[in-house]
Amino acid sequence: MKRDLINTGLLWLVLSILGWLLVLNWNIFPPALAREAEIVDNAFNLLMVLAVPVFTFIVAIMIYAAFRFRDPERTEDGPPIRETGRIMTAWLVVTVTLAAGILINPGFVGMAEIRAGGEPDIVIGITGQRWSWTISYPNGVDVTSYTGELVLPVDNRIEFEITSLDPDVIHSVWIPAFRIKKDAVPGRITQMFITPTETGSFEDDPNVRLQCAELCGLGHATMAMKVRIVEQAEFDAYLDEILAEGS
């Protein structure tokens, strides 16, 4: 019995190390172009690191038991095991502690990090409707996804004021390079704070696009808008340009 526990423990350790090597070296994310995206990615990686030993614990016991206690002669179930009180208690304590731990970090801590940052440098409106987006820039000019793109200044804390045409249906604002999704609800304004950290464009990466993430009807898949993150000077020039075009 002691031998079996040691063997299972070793198998658990080996599988855990392999699992950690896998999750720490395998980058499955598209590029992260915002401060908030890094927080989300770090939270995901932390959850993966914590989940690996829980998963391999069960797998190690299953694999070891399947080979070590295999009995081809026997066709019926073995006797029930009733003396498991301490194991059950330990399992409950460990899993509840882990769950409570991730609720706090990255849960509450991550949310607080994303919300921290004070007053926004700029407020940009996004309105969804079937099946287009309208961007409202601070200079009063509106640009739609039919003709324009969403241009954002790098290193600015941007507050998006998101809504949906009223009456229309619920849409959802999603820019994969920023990681965060926010619903656009008719008659209600939802907020999303993003601080782009790098310049980039849809031309370089299809993840730098505004895509509706709430199934909203026939044109849902086409409800997209190119995004371009630019330097402050280029952004100011862009605002002047659309103002001149509009007037």
Ligand SMILES: [Cu+2]
């Ligand atoms: Cu939509």
